[in-house]
Amino acid sequence: MIDALGNPQSLLLLGGTSDIALAIAHAYAGRANGLRVVVAARPGPRRDDAVQDLQRAGCVVRAVDLDARLPSSQTAAVDAAAAEGDIDVAVLAYGVLGDNEQAWHDVETGAELAEVNFVGPVTAGIVLADRIRRQGHGVVVALSSVAAERPRRSNFVYGSTKAGFDAFYTGLGEALREHGGHVLVVRPGFVHSKMTQGLKAAPLATTPDRVAAAVVAAVDARKEQVWVPPAMRLVMSTLRHLPRPVFRRLPL
Amino acid sequence: MTTPHDVTDALAAASAPRQRGLLARGLGRSYGDAAQNSGGLVLDMTAFKRVLNLDTVGAEVRVQAGADLDQLTRFLLPHGLWLPVVPGTRQVTVGGAIAADVHGKNHHVAGSFGSHVLEMDLMTADGQVHTLTPQGVDSELFWATVGGMGMTGVILHATVACSHVETAYVVVDTERARDIDDLLARLTTDDDTYHYSVAWFDALATGRALGRAVITRGRGATLDDLPPELAREPLAFGSRSASLTTPALPLGAVNRWTGRAFNELWYRKAPVERRAEVQAIGTFFQPLDAVGDWNRLYGPRGFCQYQFVVPFEAVETFRRAVEVIAGSGHPSCLNVLKRLGPSNPGMLSFPAPGWTLAVDLPVKPGLDRLFAQLDDLVLSAGGRVYLAKDSRLTAATLSSMYPRLQEFRAVRAKVDPAGIFVSDLARRTQL
Ligand SMILES: Cc1cc2nc3c(=O)[nH]c(=O)nc-3n(C[C@H](O)[C@H](O)[C@H](O)COP(=O)(O)OP(=O)(O)OC[C@H]3O[C@@H](n4cnc5c(N)ncnc54)[C@H](O)[C@@H]3O)c2cc1C
Ligand SMILES: NC(=O)c1ccc[n+]([C@@H]2O[C@H](COP(=O)([O-])OP(=O)(O)OC[C@H]3O[C@@H](n4cnc5c(N)ncnc54)[C@H](OP(=O)(O)O)[C@@H]3O)[C@@H](O)[C@H]2O)c1
Numbered sequence: 110m111i112d113a114l115g116n117p118q119s120l121l122l123l124g125g126t127s128d129i130a131l132a133i134a135h136a137y138a139g140r141a142n143g144l145r146v147v148v149a150a151r152p153g154p155r156r157d158d159a160v161q162d163l164q165r166a167g168c169v170v171r172a173v174d175l176d177a178r179l180p181s182s183q184t185a186a187v188d189a190a191a192a193e194g195d196i197d198v199a200v201l202a203y204g205v206l207g208d209n210e211q212a213w214h215d216v217e218t219g220a221e222l223a224e225v226n227f228v229g230p231v232t233a234g235i236v237l238a239d240r241i242r243r244q245g246h247g248v249v250v251a252l253s254s255v256a257a258e259r260p261r262r263s264n265f266v267y268g269s270t271k272a273g274f275d276a277f278y279t280g281l282g283e284a285l286r287e288h289g290g291h292v293l294v295v296r297p298g299f300v301h302s303k304m305t306q307g308l309k310a311a312p313l314a315t316t317p318d319r320v321a322a323a324v325v326a327a328v329d330a331r332k333e334q335v336w337v338p339p340a341m342r343l344v345m346s347t348l349r350h351l352p353r354p355v356f357r358r359l360p361l
Numbered sequence: 362m363t364t365p366h367d368v369t370d371a372l373a374a375a376s377a378p379r380q381r382g383l384l385a386r387g388l389g390r391s392y393g394d395a396a397q398n399s400g401g402l403v404l405d406m407t408a409f410k411r412v413l414n415l416d417t418v419g420a421e422v423r424v425q426a427g428a429d430l431d432q433l434t435r436f437l438l439p440h441g442l443w444l445p446v447v448p449g450t451r452q453v454t455v456g457g458a459i460a461a462d463v464h465g466k467n468h469h470v471a472g473s474f475g476s477h478v479l480e481m482d483l484m485t486a487d488g489q490v491h492t493l494t495p496q497g498v499d500s501e502l503f504w505a506t507v508g509g510m511g512m513t514g515v516i517l518h519a520t521v522a523c524s525h526v527e528t529a530y531v532v533v534d535t536e537r538a539r540d541i542d543d544l545l546a547r548l549t550t551d552d553d554t555y556h557y558s559v560a561w562f563d564a565l566a567t568g569r570a571l572g573r574a575v576i577t578r579g580r581g582a583t584l585d586d587l588p589p590e591l592a593r594e595p596l597a598f599g600s601r602s603a604s605l606t607t608p609a610l611p612l613g614a615v616n617r618w619t620g621r622a623f624n625e626l627w628y629r630k631a632p633v634e635r636r637a638e639v640q641a642i643g644t645f646f647q648p649l650d651a652v653g654d655w656n657r658l659y660g661p662r663g664f665c666q667y668q669f670v671v672p673f674e675a676v677e678t679f680r681r682a683v684e685v686i687a688g689s690g691h692p693s694c695l696n697v698l699k700r701l702g703p704s705n706p707g708m709l710s711f712p713a714p715g716w717t718l719a720v721d722l723p724v725k726p727g728l729d730r731l732f733a734q735l736d737d738l739v740l741s742a743g744g745r746v747y748l749a750k751d752s753r754l755t756a757a758t759l760s761s762m763y764p765r766l767q768e769f770r771a772v773r774a775k776v777d778p779a780g781i782f783v784s785d786l787a788r789r790t791q792l
Contacts, residue, residue, distance in 0.1 A: 110789040113393060113665050113752030114729040118789065140729060142755060195788065243381065245400030289399055329662070329726075 110197060111248065115329040116141040117197035121190040123175060123183070123233055124203025125150040126159050128302035129252060132317035133200055136325045138166040145193060149175035149186035150203075177203045177229035178221070187236040198328065199237050200250045201230055201278070205267075206304050212266035219266055226270035227277075234281050241290040249285075249292045250324055251278035255336070257296065258345045261361050282333055293327050295320065296345070297337040313338055362427075363408050368484050368515050375402050375781050376486075382783035385515045387454030388429060391461060392666040393752030394785035395510050401783065404515060406456050412436055413518065420523040421479060426456035426516040431650075434642075438596045442523040445477035447646050449697075456516045461749035462508035462710040466557040466646065469702040473712050475507030476705045477522045485514040486777040495706075505772040508710030510748055512773055512782050512792055528595040530582035531557065531645045536634045541572025541680055544698070545716075548576070552700050556580045557645070563624040564686055564693040564720055565617075572683045574698065575631040582639055591639065599641060615723055620692025649695075666750035667732055668719035670701055670712065675742035679716045682738050686720055689731045693720040708769040709792075711747040719750065729753065748786065756791040766792075 111117045117137060122130040125148030138144050146168045150156045156172055163170045173189040176182045190196050205225045212218045230251070241247035256264055257271035275294055282292030297320050299311035320337045327335040336342035348356065362368060375383035381401030388407060389396045397403070406427035414423040417440050424433065430444060431451035437443055448463040457463075462475040471477075483491050483506055491514075493503035506513045534555070538544035544560060552558050555578035562574035584595055615623075643650065671679050686693065697719045704713045722728055736758050739746060745762035746754055760766050769792075773780075786792070 110394065110399075110785050112789060113663070114724060114732070116729060116753065118755075143757070243379065243400050245381070245398075 110195065110246065115325075117144070117248075119145040119147070119190075119194055119197045121147045121149065121187070121196050121199040123149050123186065123199065123201050124177070125172070125175075126155040127202035127204075127252075128304070128317045129297070129300060129320050130200050130202035131159055131162065132321035133202075133250065133324050134163055134168065135166055136318075136321040137198070138163065138168050140325075142167060144168045146170050147186075147190040147193070148172045149190070151176060175203070177225045180229075180232040183229065183233040184236050187233070187240055191240050195244050196237070196240060196247055198248045198250060200252070201233060202252050203229065204252065204271075204304070206264075207267060209264045209266055222266050222270050226267065227273040230274050231277055234277060238281060238285060238290070241285055242288045245289045247285075247290050248328055249278065249281070249290070250328065251275075251292060251294050253278065253294050253296050255296050255298050255341055255345050259349050259356070262357070263361060279333075291328075291331060291333075293324065293332060294334050295324055295327075295337065296334065296341065298341045298344075300337075313340060313344065362404050362406060365484065365490070365517055368404065368517070369488050371402055371404050372484075372486065372488055372781065376779070382781050384782065384784045385426075385456060385460075385511050387427065387457030387460075388452050390450055390453050390457065392750040393748075394789065395461070395749055395751075396457075397785040398783060399785055406454055406515075409517075410454075414520075415440065415442075417442065420525055421520055422523055423518060423520040424455055425518055426459075426481075427454050429454050430458065435598055437523060438526070438529050438598050441525055441527065441596060443526045443642075445471060445522055445524055446474045449647060450650055451643075451647050452650065455519050455521065456511075459507055459516055459519060460509060460511045462705070462707045462712070463749070464701065464712045466559045466699070468712055469552055469558060469700045470556055472702060472705055473707075473710060475504075475707050475710060478507065479520045479522055481506070481519040482517040483514045484517055486779065486781040490517065500706075501772055502776060504706045505708050505769055507705065508707035508748075509769065509773075510709065510786060510792065511784060512769075512787055513776055514782060526581050526596075527584050528582045528587055528591075529598050529642050530587060530591065530595070530639050531579040531642055532582045532586050533577055533579035533638045533640050533645060534634075534636050535575065535577050535632055535638065537628065537631055538572075538574045538576060540570060541574075541683055544572055544574045544576070545676060545679075548700050552578070558699065560698045561627065562683070562696050562698050562718075563628050564683075564696040565621045565624045566628075567684075567687045571687055572680070573628055575628060577645070579640070579645060586637075586639060588639065598643065615692055615694060617690055617692045620694055623694050662724040664721050664723045665728060665732075665752060666719060666721050667735060668697075668711075668717060668747040668750045669735065669739045669744050670715045670717040670747075671739060671742040671744035672713070672715040673700075675744065676716065678738050678742040678744075679718070682718065682735055685731070685734055685738070689727075691722045691725070691728060691731055693722050695719075695721040708765040708772070709748065709763055711745065711749070713745070715744065719747075748790075751786070754790055756789075759790040759792075 160170045173186050175186045207222045253275040254271045256268040257275040260268045299314040323337045383402045384398040385404045386396045409425045409427035411425045446465045458474040462473045464473040480494050493499045558578040560574045560576045701712045
């Protein structure tokens with residue numbers, strides 16, 4: 110249960126090796142002793158490191174296998190987490206950015222983006238929703254992106270998958286309201302993480318820790334959407350309303 | 362529910378696969394998650410509220426467990442009888458009063474609610490109804506149920522010992538204490554000469570005024586105590602007397618500044634000393650019942666109660682806790698301090714001999730750290746936190762605070778091996 114002060118007892122990280130997901134787990138670990146964390150991710154050294162890292166932070170950690178491209182794997186991961194007790198907060202974090210040029214020229218690459226960023230999250234969302242309905246409570250933190258708000262030439266394949274993701278989780282939040290569930294859709298701008306390593310930082314770039322702090326505060330306040338940094342909200346709102354010829358010419 | 366048969370049906374439904382258990386709920390006046398069972402079944406007891414029998418000579422009343430203390434107050438007073446223990450609100454059912462083993466202003470001399478229960482019928486998970494008495498063969502189950510937060514089964518009926526009263530009034534002495542030392546000294550000196558005693562203290566005053574307080578203590582009024590206009594109808598229940606204790610709560614959200622002003626005002630408003638004022642019992646015992654939406658004053662995230670008790674020997678820890686609260690910057694307005702008397706054998710019953718203190722704090726960042734700090738102090742002194750008001754203790758802290766938890770779990774494992782009875786509190790703290 111999430112207690113009256115907003116401290117959960119258990120987390121499920123879908124994409125448990127994600128830098129942002131780990132930062133969120135650390136933020137909660139700092140508030141709640143003996144937090145149970147289920148790290149759902151592909152097996153490998155990155156997952157081993159994530160487990161050790163959270164154990165050092167005082168969490169009780171369990172790793173389960175997750176391949177985002179296999180629907181059965183989503184079900185297995187959620188079931189494994191639920192077997193240990195209620196899932197208080199689930200973080201939907203896995204995702205791929207990909208290379209936009211390759212993604213719109215190559216079927217295999219484009220399909221991977223669509224599967225990892227959209228199809229997988231939809232299946233995971235369905236399984237989580239069933240669990241939350243039965244629990245009568247539960248929070249889903251869905252890591253969308255500002256890229257979901259308006260397709261840009263430079264990353265429209267990623268942006269389109271995130272747009273679908275964003276719409277799905279926004280709607281799921283509405284559907285789960287009457288069942289005691291809550292969904293927070295997070296729209297970060299550029300975050301310094303392994304996903305963006307080697308890329309030139311965009312204006313208003315932020316860090317996984319800042320995203321985590323914003324997520325924890327937004328869950329406390331039971332917000333349904335949050336932009337990180339907050340200024341991104343206004344920036345995106347402006348960009349969304351620019352006429353296309355102008356938007357096209359912006360160096361984005 | 363309206364008949365015990367409904368409980369049997371609910372038990373059957375809750376025992377089906379993939380269900381999330383069953384919980385009896387009274388009027389939902391516990392502050393935390395004790396009366397919630399998310400995703401599972403909750404049995405509303407409040408329609409099951411008939412008085413089954415009244416023995417005016419022996420002063421015993423037998424009721425269905427959903428009967429509430431407001432209803433019973435109105436029912437009993439005309440017979441010159443009253444409830445043995447009343448908490449700070451009358452909107453509490455008998456089942457809830459037993460399950461939380463509630464205490465009132467007379468705990469130091471009369472003990473808690475469970476100590477006055479002569480007999481109760483409990484339906485356990487197997488659908489059996491057990492008639493339990495404090496000393497009978499099933500006394501273990503009786504004392505697991507008193508304070509057991511609904512985890513042993515559904516209390517169906519209870520017989521409660523009442524006290525005889527001549528009037529529906531209390532004769533009250535009010536005095537101010539200038540600081541915590543003065544307060545504790547006054548309460549230590551002559552508290553036992555009063556049947557009812559409680560202190561409201563200023564939870565924001567620091568330094569020399571730390572723990573300054575208004576003490577109100579009293580005894581049941583006799584006919585001779587009443588002025589002629591009240592003596593005509595001595596047992597009439599109403600909140601007619603001018604109220605000194607009714608708090609003028611700050612309008613709008615409570616924050617550090619309004620909280621400080623409010624605490625100051627309440628302290629100043631009380632007379633330095635006033636003796637033998639006649640107050641209606643409703644005014645004296647449940648001032649908050651008169652204030653409609655008092656809980657709305659705390660802003661969107663609500664508030665969180667923290668009530669603990671530490672043994673009398675741990676007075677230094679107690680003082681330190683008051684200091685920590687006052688210095689924390691978290692504003693509390695409804696701050697109650699009291700001496701508790703001996704415990705009863707309830708395994709998870711809260712009251713224990715010592716100093717108890719309750720504060721009510723708006724939820725904001727940092728509150729968890731304050732509570733964790735208080736937990737450490739309370740634990741170091743061998744004290745505990747009240748479960749009916751808790752919404753954030755962890756399993757580990759709770760088990761150190763309640764040394765008889767293992768014994769309680771053993772009883773629960775016997776009467777409910779499948780764990781049908783469950784609440785969010787029980788899930789959170791692994792009761
Ligand atoms: C303004 C205010 C002042 C208060 N002052 C005091 C005080 O001075 N002293 C004090 O001790 N407490 C005090 N309380 C707390 C309150 O007395 C307890 O929480 C009490 O248990 C509430 O009773 P309820 O009928 O509302 O029960 P609920 O809150 O509905 O339930 C409380 C617990 O009782 C169990 N329960 C209820 N009915 C049954 C049943 N029939 N069989 C089995 N289990 C059952 C529930 O499962 C739950 O665990 C106060 C609360 C408020 C809001
Ligand atoms: N970084 C940003 O600028 C930014 C901005 C906005 C939104 N976001 C979103 O935030 C989320 C977290 O991103 P991040 O910054 O923390 O990046 P990250 O560290 O790269 O995390 C993404 C994770 O996705 C996992 N993943 C990829 N494909 C997978 C698959 N097929 N099966 C299972 N797991 C797979 C990776 O796990 P492996 O360890 O197995 O590779 C990786 O740990 C993503 O959804 C991302 O789209 C990021």
